[in-house]
Each structure stands twice: as structure tokens, then as C-alpha cells.
Amino acid sequence: MTPPAQVDNTAGMERTRASWLIWAAVTVGLLLRGYHYGRGPAVWHDEAALLMNVIRLPVADSFGPLLQDEASPPLFLLLEKAVAAVLGDGEYALRLPSFLAACAAVVFTAFAARRMLPPVWAAIAVGLVAVSDRLLFHACEAKWYSLDVCVAAGAIWAVVATARRPVWAQCLVAAAVAPVCIWISFPACFVCGGVLVAWLPSAWRAGWGVWRPPHPVEPAVPPTSPTRGEVSAPPPPLWGRSVRAKPEPGGGSPRSPTGPPSFRN
Numbered sequence: 558m559t560p561p562a563q564v565d566n567t568a569g570m571e572r573t574r575a576s577w578l579i580w581a582a583v584t585v586g587l588l589l590r591g592y593h594y595g596r597g598p599a600v601w602h603d604e605a606a607l608l609m610n611v612i613r614l615p616v617a618d619s620f621g622p623l624l625q626d627e628a629s630p631p632l633f634l635l636l637e638k639a640v641a642a643v644l645g646d647g648e649y650a651l652r653l654p655s656f657l658a659a660c661a662a663v664v665f666t667a668f669a670a671r672r673m674l675p676p677v678w679a680a681i682a683v684g685l686v687a688v689s690d691r692l693l694f695h696a697c698e699a700k701w702y703s704l705d706v707c708v709a710a711g712a713i714w715a716v717v718a719t720a721r722r723p724v725w726a727q728c729l730v731a732a733a734v735a736p737v738c739i740w741i742s743f744p745a746c747f748v749c750g751g752v753l754v755a756w757l758p759s760a761w762r763a764g765w766g767v768w769r770p771p772h773p774v775e776p777a778v779p780p781t782s783p784t785r786g787e788v789s790a791p792p793p794p795l796w797g798r799s800v801r802a803k804p805e806p807g808g809g810s811p812r813s814p815t816g817p818p819s820f821r822n
Contacts, residue, residue: 575676579667579683586663586687593697594656597648598599599602603627604698611637611699616812623815632740633701651699658707663687665710700744708742718756724763727756 600608606625611634614624616681619634636654644650666686670679686692695702715734731752738745 572676575680579676580642580669580678581665582680582684582687583663587660589688589693590656590659590696593693594649594652598649598697598699604700607634608646608651608699609636610634611641611651630701630704630741630743632737633704633742636741637699648699655698655700655703656696659703659747662692662703662707662710665707665714668713668761669710669717672714676782705742705744708738708745709748712738712748712752716752720759724756724760724765727759738746769795 606627607629609625610619610623610627610629612803615637617640619638620631623634627728633654639650640650640653644653663683663686667679667683670682673679674682692703692706695706719730731749735745735749738749742748
């Protein structure tokens with residue numbers, strides 16, 4: 558039988574080895590993205606159409622139809638215009654937001670995978686994101702696709718990292734961040750919807766799904782039946798004058814009058 562201390566040491570060594578694999582995969586992903594960004598690939602057709610809107614289109618027209626039938630999230634287009642105004646309209650400057658977003662997506666994936674998956678599977682997940690050829694291609698182009706990946710990875714990490722916080726605090730942060738994400742990434746609306754669905758169990762356990770009346774409701778008092786010897790009062794008439802039964806001669810029990818009642822005064 559293996560001693561418990563030896564089992565704990567073995568598990569700790571495996572976690573340390575897997576942690577090194579995760580950060581090694583992150584390093585490889587960052588280096589690959591830096592390599593593709595530094596080699597400066599040629600601008601392709603769709604990218605050139607977006608850059609034309611960044612350079613030629615006024616800021617006031619960035620929220621309407623774009624040139625060359627192009628489509629872009631408004632906040633990403635304004636971000637590109639701000640970068641062009643500060644760093645110039647060169648290829649490296651205009652591709653910088655996508656490159657930084659691609660690097661941040663790898664880091665967010667590593668943080669989320671460490672919290673959600675076993676160490677070995679977390680290293681595999683980060684490695685797949687780090688060496689994906691599609692993600693590497695989008696990291697060195699002036700398009701918003703890298704920001705889509707960054708928003709999705711950041712949302713997963715935020716949900717996992719704030720799992721122990723109160724639901725109202727999570728919703729408050731989401732209310733502040735969600736509008737920015739939706740304006741900078743088209744798929745962010747679906748990502749925000751997925752985050753809200755993920756928070757439904759926590760909201761239900763916190764009592765958000767239980768209806769509570771605004772005022773305490775007093776319990777209803779059951780009607781009491783008359784005791785022996787008491788005569789209950791007749792019900793109030795629906796309209797006109799009430800018709801009372803006349804007592805029988807000789808002290809008998811009253812009976813209802815024959816014929817239809819008269820409601821004349």
C-alpha cells in the first residue's frame with residue numbers, strides 16, 4: 558500500500574508538471590503570433606476594404622453604411638481610427654489591436670482552463686488555441702476576428718473566476734462590460750446570452766426566481782357557523798326589497814311564499 562504522503566507528493570508533481578506545460582503552450586502561442594505579426598504578410602482584399610474606411614471615412618459616418626460594402630463593429634472601427642491618429646496608418650500600427658487581442662485570448666484561455674479542467678487536459682486545450690492556424694492568421698490582420706476570440710475567452714474566464722461572488726455583483730460587472738463587448742464584436746451578443754444562462758442556477762439558489770408579495774398577507778379567517786339557539790342573519794338582498802318568509806300559524810316553521818316574489822314598494 559502506498560503511503561498517503563507519497564501519493565500527495567506524486568499528485569503535486571503532476572500538477573507542477575502540467576502547470577509548466579500550460580505556460581509553455583502560452584509562450585509558444587505568443588511567440589507564433591509575434592512571428593506572424595512581425596513578418597508583415599500582404600494586405601488582402603477584405604482587409605484593404607476595411608482600411609479604406611479607417612483612413613477615408615469620417616468619424617461621424619462610422620455608424621452608418623461603410624465604403625466598399627464593408628461591415629465592421631462600430632467601436633472597432635473607432636479604435637482603428639484612434640490608432641491611426643496616434644501611431645500612423647501603417648500596416649503594423651493598424652494590425653496592432655488584433656495582435657494584442659490574439660495574445661490576450663491565449664492568456665484568458667490558460668486562466669480559464671486551469672480552473673475548469675484537470676492539469677493535463679488544460680495544457681492540451683491551451684496548446685490547441687496556441688497553435689491554431691486560423692487564429693494565427695487572424696492575429697496579423699486588421700480585422701476584428703481576434704477580438705471575437707478574446708471576448709469569448711475573457712467571458713469564460715470571468716464566469717469561472719467570479720463563481721464565488723454574489724450574483725448581484727456578477728450582474729453589475731456584466732452590465733458595465735457587456736455594452737462595450739457588443740459594440741466591439743458581433744458575436745458578443747451570443748456570448749453575453751450564454752453568460753446569463755450560466756448564471757441562472759446561481760440566481761435561482763439566491764432566491765431571484767421566488768416571488769415574494771410586497772406586503773405580508775394575513776391568513777384568511779374561516780367563517781364560523783352559528784351555535785345552537787342562534788339564528789343567522791339573512792343574506793342582503795340583491796336588488797329591491799327583500800322577501801322574508803312568513804311564519805306558519807300555530808308557531809310552525811316558516812316557509813317560503815308561493816308564487817313569484819313581488820319587488821314593488
